[in-house]
Amino acid sequence: MPGRILASLLLAAACLSAQGVRITFIGQSCFVIETGDGRPVVITDPPVASVGYALPAIEADVVTVSHNHTDHNNTAGVRGNFTTVDGRPVTVRREMTAAGMNFLLLPGFHDNQNGAARGANTIIRWTQGGLSLAHLGDFGQDRLSEEQAAGLRDLDVLFVPAGGFFTIDAAAAARLVDELKPKVAILMHYRTAFGGPAQLSLLPATTAPFPNIRYKPARVSLTRQTLPAGTEVWVMEPRSDAVAVNTAGYTPGAPLAPGSWASLFGQFPGITPEAATELPLPRRLGAAEVQVGGAAAPLHYVSPAQINFQVPVRQAPGQPLVEVRVNGQTVARAPLTVVPMAPALFAIANQDGKRNSPSAPARRNEVIQIFGCGQGVTTPEVPEGSASPGPPFAASAEAPRVYIQGRSAAVHFHGLAPGAVGLWQINAQVPADAPLDPGVPLVVVLGLASNELPLAIAP
CATH class of the missing domain: 2.60.40.10 (Immunoglobulins)
Incomplete structure (x- = not known):
């Protein structure tokens, strides 16, 4: 495998196998990757707030930027005394070290016309916590170059765009995952409950080409010991100030079906504990109301930290926004992934x-x-x-x-x-x-x- 840095990436992965990482999906193509002991912290492709996602308060050690678009290059919004691994642009293969980690930058394009339509895009690979990770940025090529394919072998985690229009679409992402066969492929750059450009695909279209999609919460821990034996494709919830789970299973990140019972956990100031006492269930309990995709949901129980509600039976599959309102004012928001059936x-x-x-x-x-x-x-x-x-x-x-x-x-x-x-x-x-x-x-x-x-x- 060519390149001293790429060889050292694989060696480091073998030597640090016990550490692992914690991955948090912020939204768009932005992730926070923390090493098992807390440092270093890598933040990828930070977006401006107008995209719909708020950057975390955590201080970064490294910020990676795949290209110079505002939904990927907001280094000014990141806290900390960090090093920027900058792909704006990279025209030849490049290697660098930041925060004690080795990074490989591979030149590429935002489109399938050698950058003529949307410009350059840089693929960034690195080792962190004993795992080998790669972020494809806004990859838009219909196939990998030989240099890119060689630099992306033996991956543990691949962050891959799947929303289409500006990048490859979900079908092309599925072909790419099948070619590279990472242990885990995490989808990104699609529209969520919180935002993203209107041209991007939504769930479930983004996940349709993947037959065994795994639904994950906004934050996931991963070590070499917990890597799957074969390739898994994940769709993670974007980070939010509240979390909705199925009241029956309480499985973080798991989708719900129309008509399911959901429990929402967070901080809901202004709500006093109250339970419904009659049927049909009310759409408002005290000062509290829950909107699912803009429709008021039936409430069974409300409190300052937990709300139990029923997902509307005609809610279409996708990722509607859940809003907790107190006296008409929104106090918390959460994504809710809805699929046709989710026992x-x-x-x-x-x-x-x-x-x-x-x-x-x-x-x-x-x-x-x-x-x-x-x-x-x-x-x-x-x-x-x-x-x-x-x-x-x-x-x-x-x-x-x-x-x-x-x-x-x-x-x-x-x-x-x-x-x-x-x-x-x-x-x-x-x-x-x-x-x-x-x-x-x-x-x-x-x-x-x-x-x-x-x-x-x-x-």
């Missing part, structure tokens, strides 16, 4: 209706009741905030699959539990050969896999 599980009841537990186990061949949310649209449609009907029941559009330690369980019913709001019920039969154990893992798959619940099974 998440609350609890399991035995055939006799008792909650399953090691002291109250299920038996083989019995029919258990699994309760959760995330089934997506139902027939008939039940308005959000309203109790689900009795016969005819509101059935899920597609039948879920239930797995008990990998064994398929026959599903006898799947639909909304009558009398409850947005509560999905699945009746499934425990396989005759199911393991006898107080904590057999149970998972529901419907588009995506649910969180795992332990199922106690006894003779």
